[in-house]
Amino acid sequence: MINVTPIPQTAPETVKVLIAENEVLVRFMLADVLRNAGFQVFEATHAEEAIAILKTMQVDVVVADLQMGAVKDGLVVVNFVREHCPGTPMLLTYVLAPPVDRCSFDAFFIKPYRPEEIVAWIKRHSTAIASGTKDVLP
Amino acid sequence: VNPVAAPTTVVIETVLVVEPEVLIRSSIAEYLRQCGYRVLEAANCDEALILLQKQDLQIDVLLSGVSMPGSMTGFDLAKRARELRPGLDVILAGTVERAAEAASDLCDENPLLTKPYDPQIVVDRIKQLLAARARRSEQD
Numbered sequence A: 001m002i003n004v005t006p007i008p009q010t011a012p013e014t015v016k017v018l019i020a021e022n023e024v025l026v027r028f029m030l031a032d033v034l035r036n037a038g039f040q041v042f043e044a045t046h047a048e049e050a051i052a053i054l055k056t057m058q059v060d061v062v063v064a065d066l067q068m069g070a071v072k073d074g075l076v077v078v079n080f081v082r083e084h085c086p087g088t089p090m091l092l093t094y095v096l097a098p099p100v101d102r103c104s105f106d107a108f109f110i111k112p113y114r115p116e117e118i119v120a121w122i123k124r125h126s127t128a129i130a131s132g133t134k135d136v137l138p
Numbered sequence B: 001v002n003p004v005a006a007p008t009t010v011v012i013e014t015v016l017v018v019e020p021e022v023l024i025r026s027s028i029a030e031y032l033r034q035c036g037y038r039v040l041e042a043a044n045c046d047e048a049l050i051l052l053q054k055q056d057l058q059i060d061v062l063l064s065g066v067s068m069p070g071s072m073t074g075f076d077l078a079k080r081a082r083e084l085r086p087g088l089d090v091i092l093a094g095t096v097e098r099a100a101e102a103a104s105d106l107c108d109e110n111p112l113l114t115k116p117y118d119p120q121i122v123v124d125r126i127k128q129l130l131a132a133r134a135r136r137s138e139q140d
Helices: A023-037 A047-056 A074-084 A113-125 A125-129 B022-034 B046-054 B074-084 B118-139
Strands: A018-020 A040-044 A061-065 A091-096 A107-110 B013-020 B038-042 B062-065 B091-095 B112-114
Touching: A018 A023, A018 B118, A023 A040, A023 B038, A040 A091, A040 A113, A047 A074, A047 B022, A061 A074, A074 A091, A091 A113, A091 B062, A107 A113, A107 B074, A113 A125, A113 B038, A125 B022, B013 B022, B013 B046, B022 B038, B022 B118, B046 B062, B046 B074, B062 B074, B062 B118, B091 B118, B112 B118
Parallel strands: A018 A040, A018 A061, A061 A091, A091 A107, B013 B038, B013 B062, B062 B091, B091 B112
Antiparallel strands: none
8 A cells, every 4th residue: 555645735826737748858847947937846747647636636737748658648638627627728739730629728839849938828827827717818 | 344144055955756656756746845855756767767867967866666667676776876876865665575675785774765655754864865975075
């Protein structure tokens, strides 16, 4: 049996970001920049891990790579977020231009992107994110 | 004359957490961050080695489970990590049964943390290892 210590909760105003990215260096660099910007960051290495985190806690923003491994399992994360976490901004990353319906994500970043672009997007939409009114996102 | 305080350099130690179970990894990583450490996360030995091979990345302590998915165990990872980064402090966590397999020279003291572990025990162990390292540096 393994004890799972509850994930410590920070101040409510801290924006919680979940990253789902299978490339460890990409994930590390994005997570590092986001943490330095003041966000609380959770890391998942594939869709299943991302969903496990989403089932245990509420996050404010999800950043997922569209293709983690052989299949586009980023879409699994997108579908889970749309069904179970409505209103949560969904940011997708991929090596090519978006091959999926525009309505399935709120922003798209083509790899290689600069992590600061994602920080800037979250900060730009922080008011809407804090109020949970994603519908006002441009 | 008002004395001007000398600028102080805050040293933040970095811990690499290697743990395949995402909820365990997240919870221990967050706990360590709230204790003031910088934490890198790896889900398996392959990810850990990629980070360990990046020599410009500061890593002070490796915290890994013993039983890992794939061909490498936590013991294998610890040996490889010490080859890549001599002097790296290593904390392994595993079941009591695996303690017998611990190589006596692998870790500085108390070679194996027994799972399930209290996160505060990990912090205490990290503090002990880093304090011992600081003492060694002073002696040198």
